[in-house]
Amino acid sequence: MIFSGNNLPEQPNHQPSNPPSPPRSLAQDSETFQITDDLPQLLDILPGPIRQVLQRHPQRDKLVEVVLDLGRRPEARFPNAAEYLSDQPVTRADLDYCIERVGMFSGDNRAGIERTLHRISAIRNRAGEVIGLTCRVGRAVFGTIGMIRDLVETGRSILMLGRPGVGKTTALREVARILADELNKRVVIIDTSNEIAGDGDIPHPAIGRARRMQVARPELQHQVMIEAVENHMPEVIVIDEIGTELEALAARTIAERGVQLVGTAHGNRIENLIKNPTLSDLVGGIQSVTLGDEEARRRGSQKSVLERKAPPTFDIAIEMLERQRWIVHENVSETVDSLLRGRQPNLQVRTVDETGNVVVTQEQAAAPALRPVPFTGTPLTPGLAGKSSSGWRASGQMTPVPPARESFSYNPLPEPPLPFISERQQFDQLLNDSFPALSEADLSAQLGTGPNGEDLPLHVYPYGLGRHQLEQVIQTLNLPIVLTKDIDGADAVLALRSHLKNHSKLRLLAKNRQLPIHAVKSNSIPQIVRSLRRLLHLEDVGVEEPGNLALLYTNGDDDEIEALEEARLAVEQIVIPKGQPVELLPRSAKVRKMQHELVEHYRLKSTSFGEEPNRRLRIYPA
Structure with a gap:
C-alpha cells in the first residue's frame, strides 16, 4: 500500500531576531524535504585558509563534518568521500581559534554555536588539553518523518534505533515540531547535549513550539526527565540517546504516567536491545523462567526459556537502516516474544519512492522448520546448570526424529482427525522408526534353517540367564525361537559365560549331543539380543543391528521413556556421527542401568560418575 507524500511544512511563526539561512530543497526529492543547515555560522569558526577552501568547495552543501587534529592536515568529510583541506598541519593556534568562537564544552566534551544545530566535539589528552576537534554540521530537515507520520499521530510511544549518523536526531527534531505545531500538544525536549534544539538559551526554530530543557x-539526564513530568505537565517527552539503566527506568516511569515518549537509542536492530542488559527494559526486560512439561511440549522448547519480564516502555520500535528505508515494529511486545521463542517476526518496511510517496511493504518471515519432538526431561539441578549449558544438548543440536504422523505432502481432501497418541505410544513409535522389528515375512526370507540345518522354530536350552528377559526379547523381536527345559530336545545351548566356565558337566552334555553352545557375556538385554541374533545367523558385521528398545524399560513411566530417548538421541546424533563423548542428565540407579543397556546395544562404552542425586552417565565413542 502507498501513503501519499507530505506537503512541505510551514516554517514556525515566531522567527528569532537573527534567523537562520533560508531553507534549501534536496535536489533528489525537492517535493518532500527542506533543509536548513546554517553552514556560514560553522565556517566562521574555522581558521581563514580552511574556511576559504570550504566556501569555494563544489560539495559544501553535502558537508558532514570537519576534523581538526593537532599535527595533522585538516580533513573534510562528505557522505561518500573525505579529502584534505590544506597541506599545512593543524597547529594549537588553529584549535584555540576555533575554541574561542564556540560555546562552553559540557561534561561530554561537546559544545555548539548559539542559535544553530552544529556540534563541536573535543578530543583531550591526559592533561585535559584539547588536541582535536570534530565540527559536525547540524541540519534541520523538514519532512523527514513522512514515513511514520501516521504512527506519530496515534499518541503511542515510539523508539528509534539506528547506527550513528543515520539521522535519528534529525527525525526526533522533526517529530517534536510536528507534535507541537500541527497536533497542538505540549511537548518538552530533554536536550542533554543541545543537539536537538541547538546551543544557547534560545532554542532553534526547527523544534517549533516545543519547549526545551537543558x-x-x-x-543527570534521568533526573531532568522526571523533573519535566512533575513540573511542566507535558503530553509528550522527547529524549535523545537513552544510554544508561537509570535513564531507561526513568523512561518507564514516564510511560506509566500516561505521557507519550519519543526517544532514540544506539543499536541497529531490536535484537541489540534484547541482548543489552542496560537497555533491555525499554522493550520489557528479559528473565529466565521454567516451563511446565505440558507448556514446554506445546512450544517445542526446553523447560528453561527466556521470556519478556514486563510490558515494553515503547509501544512502537523503528529500525532506521538507511535514511529512506525504515523497518517498523508496530507491536513491540509481539516482536520481542517472537524473537525470544526463536521465530523471526513479520517485518513492515517503509521506503520513499522517486515521487516522494511512502511505500509500505510487508515482508513475511521465513517458514520455520518442522517442529521437533521436545525433550521434556527434568531440569538440571542448580549445581549442574552451568556445566550443562555449554554442552551439545544446550546448543540445540540433539534434534529428535519427527513423529511418523507428521507429513510433508499436501492433501487437498479433508482428513479425519488424528487419534490421540499418548507420550508412551509416541516414544514407542519413535523407537520403531529407529529400530524396526523384523516381520515374519522378513524372517522367512532371511531364515531358511537353523544353525545345524534344523527346521525352525529353534529350540534353545538357556542356562544362567533370566527366562523372563529371554521371553520378552523373543516376543518383542518376533524371533522363531522356543525355550525348552529339556536339553535332549534342544537345538542349541545359550549360557552365561561366567557360569559356563565352572560347569564342565553342561559342556560335556552338549558335546555328547553335538549341540552348539553360545556364550552370553552378561545377563543384559543388548547381550541377549546379540546372542539370539547370532544364533539365527542374523549378525551382519558393519551394519547396526535393529531392535525394539521398548523392551528395555520396565514400568514404562515418563522418567524411563525420557531417559531412554535422551540416550538414544545422544548416541545417534552426537557420539556415533561426530565421535564425541556426551554427558546425560542425572538419573536414578534403575534408570541409569537401562541407559547402560541401551548404550551397550550400540556397542559403545558408558560409565556413571558423580555423587547421588547427581550421578549420571557419560557415553564414549567407539
Whole structure:
C-alpha cells in the first residue's frame, strides 16, 4: 500500500531576531524535504585558509563534518568521500581559534554555536588539553518523518534505533515540531547535549513550539526527565540517546504516567536491545523462567526459556537502516516474544519512492522448520546448570526424529482427525522408526534353517540367564525361537559365560549331543539380543543391528521413556556421527542401568560418575 507524500511544512511563526539561512530543497526529492543547515555560522569558526577552501568547495552543501587534529592536515568529510583541506598541519593556534568562537564544552566534551544545530566535539589528552576537534554540521530537515507520520499521530510511544549518523536526531527534531505545531500538544525536549534544539538559551526554530530543557551534566539526564513530568505537565517527552539503566527506568516511569515518549537509542536492530542488559527494559526486560512439561511440549522448547519480564516502555520500535528505508515494529511486545521463542517476526518496511510517496511493504518471515519432538526431561539441578549449558544438548543440536504422523505432502481432501497418541505410544513409535522389528515375512526370507540345518522354530536350552528377559526379547523381536527345559530336545545351548566356565558337566552334555553352545557375556538385554541374533545367523558385521528398545524399560513411566530417548538421541546424533563423548542428565540407579543397556546395544562404552542425586552417565565413542 502507498501513503501519499507530505506537503512541505510551514516554517514556525515566531522567527528569532537573527534567523537562520533560508531553507534549501534536496535536489533528489525537492517535493518532500527542506533543509536548513546554517553552514556560514560553522565556517566562521574555522581558521581563514580552511574556511576559504570550504566556501569555494563544489560539495559544501553535502558537508558532514570537519576534523581538526593537532599535527595533522585538516580533513573534510562528505557522505561518500573525505579529502584534505590544506597541506599545512593543524597547529594549537588553529584549535584555540576555533575554541574561542564556540560555546562552553559540557561534561561530554561537546559544545555548539548559539542559535544553530552544529556540534563541536573535543578530543583531550591526559592533561585535559584539547588536541582535536570534530565540527559536525547540524541540519534541520523538514519532512523527514513522512514515513511514520501516521504512527506519530496515534499518541503511542515510539523508539528509534539506528547506527550513528543515520539521522535519528534529525527525525526526533522533526517529530517534536510536528507534535507541537500541527497536533497542538505540549511537548518538552530533554536536550542533554543541545543537539536537538541547538546551543544557547534560545532554542532553534526547527523544534517549533516545543519547549526545551537543558541538562547541566549528562549523568543527570534521568533526573531532568522526571523533573519535566512533575513540573511542566507535558503530553509528550522527547529524549535523545537513552544510554544508561537509570535513564531507561526513568523512561518507564514516564510511560506509566500516561505521557507519550519519543526517544532514540544506539543499536541497529531490536535484537541489540534484547541482548543489552542496560537497555533491555525499554522493550520489557528479559528473565529466565521454567516451563511446565505440558507448556514446554506445546512450544517445542526446553523447560528453561527466556521470556519478556514486563510490558515494553515503547509501544512502537523503528529500525532506521538507511535514511529512506525504515523497518517498523508496530507491536513491540509481539516482536520481542517472537524473537525470544526463536521465530523471526513479520517485518513492515517503509521506503520513499522517486515521487516522494511512502511505500509500505510487508515482508513475511521465513517458514520455520518442522517442529521437533521436545525433550521434556527434568531440569538440571542448580549445581549442574552451568556445566550443562555449554554442552551439545544446550546448543540445540540433539534434534529428535519427527513423529511418523507428521507429513510433508499436501492433501487437498479433508482428513479425519488424528487419534490421540499418548507420550508412551509416541516414544514407542519413535523407537520403531529407529529400530524396526523384523516381520515374519522378513524372517522367512532371511531364515531358511537353523544353525545345524534344523527346521525352525529353534529350540534353545538357556542356562544362567533370566527366562523372563529371554521371553520378552523373543516376543518383542518376533524371533522363531522356543525355550525348552529339556536339553535332549534342544537345538542349541545359550549360557552365561561366567557360569559356563565352572560347569564342565553342561559342556560335556552338549558335546555328547553335538549341540552348539553360545556364550552370553552378561545377563543384559543388548547381550541377549546379540546372542539370539547370532544364533539365527542374523549378525551382519558393519551394519547396526535393529531392535525394539521398548523392551528395555520396565514400568514404562515418563522418567524411563525420557531417559531412554535422551540416550538414544545422544548416541545417534552426537557420539556415533561426530565421535564425541556426551554427558546425560542425572538419573536414578534403575534408570541409569537401562541407559547402560541401551548404550551397550550400540556397542559403545558408558560409565556413571558423580555423587547421588547427581550421578549420571557419560557415553564414549567407539
